[in-house]
Amino acid sequence: MFTIGVLASGKGSNLQAIIDQIKTGFLNVKIGVVISDNPQAYALEIARSEKIPAEYIEPGKHKTFLDPNQEKKYVQCLKEHHVELVCLAGFMRVIKKEFFNAYQGRIINIHPSLLPAFRGLEAWKQAIDYGVKFTGCTVHFVEEDIDTGPIVLQAVVPVLSDDSPESLHKRIQEKEHIIYPLAIKLISENNVVVEGRRVMIYED
Numbered sequence: 001m002f003t004i005g006v007l008a009s010g011k012g013s014n015l016q017a018i019i020d021q022i023k024t025g026f027l028n029v030k031i032g033v034v035i036s037d038n039p040q041a042y043a044l045e046i047a048r049s050e051k052i053p054a055e056y057i058e059p060g061k062h063k064t065f066l067d068p069n070q071e072k073k074y075v076q077c078l079k080e081h082h083v084e085l086v087c088l089a090g091f092m093r094v095i096k097k098e099f100f101n102a103y104q105g106r107i108i109n110i111h112p113s114l115l116p117a118f119r120g121l122e123a124w125k126q127a128i129d130y131g132v133k134f135t136g137c138t139v140h141f142v143e144e145d146i147d148t149g150p151i152v153l154q155a156v157v158p159v160l161s162d163d164s165p166e167s168l169h170k171r172i173q174e175k176e177h178i179i180y181p182l183a184i185k186l187i188s189e190n191n192v193v194v195e196g197r198r199v200m201i202y203e204d
């Protein structure tokens with residue numbers, strides 16, 4: 001069966017959404033392993049309670065990326081679990097060389113804005129501060145530059161006058177939980193073709 005690996009640093013609601021869609025039968029994939037750079041990540045608990053292999057792997061001394069030696073261990077772990085597609089779900093580190101050598105074109109991420117707007121951290125807050133009326137979320141392939149890779153799917157979320165960063169983020173996440181499993185389904189069923197920056201989707 002097509003096997004994915006999930007990398008998460010935090011609460012793991014996207015991981016939960018993927019698990020839920022596997023259980024409904026919508027997604028016909030196996031989660032080979034969940035890896036975190038944060039031993040306290042609730043995502044690890046979710047995985048353990050679902051009997052999915054869950055690993056904390058030390059990130060090393062840097063704050064924003066993994067030490068190359070540690071990054072090698074992440075890749076090794078993914079390989080040991082036969083992972084074909086790496087799904088970043090709130091993983092708070094920039095992916096570097098070791099990952100691209102092993103999984104070029106097979107790493108995806110979910111970002112809480114309509115890219116290319118509002119790359120980087122707290123994109124929902126950036127959207128409120130900028131004053132846009134619509135924002136949303138994006139599933140994209142991961143490239144070396146942050147939040148720039150070819151876009152697989154997007155969903156739009158209106159910004160309401162009484163939105164706080166929290167209320168907006170919550171509504172964005174509801175859409176994330178729909179489009180991330182859908183993107184994984186499309187890729188796992190071979191219905192996604194990347195041509196330069198464009199991602200073509202062919203549905204049966």
Ligand code: GRF
Pocket residue numbers: 008010011012013014015089090091110111112137173176
């Ligand atoms: C999501 O908002 C995602 O867009 C961003 O990190 C957050 C992860 O949330 N990349 P969760 O841990 O899946 O709940």
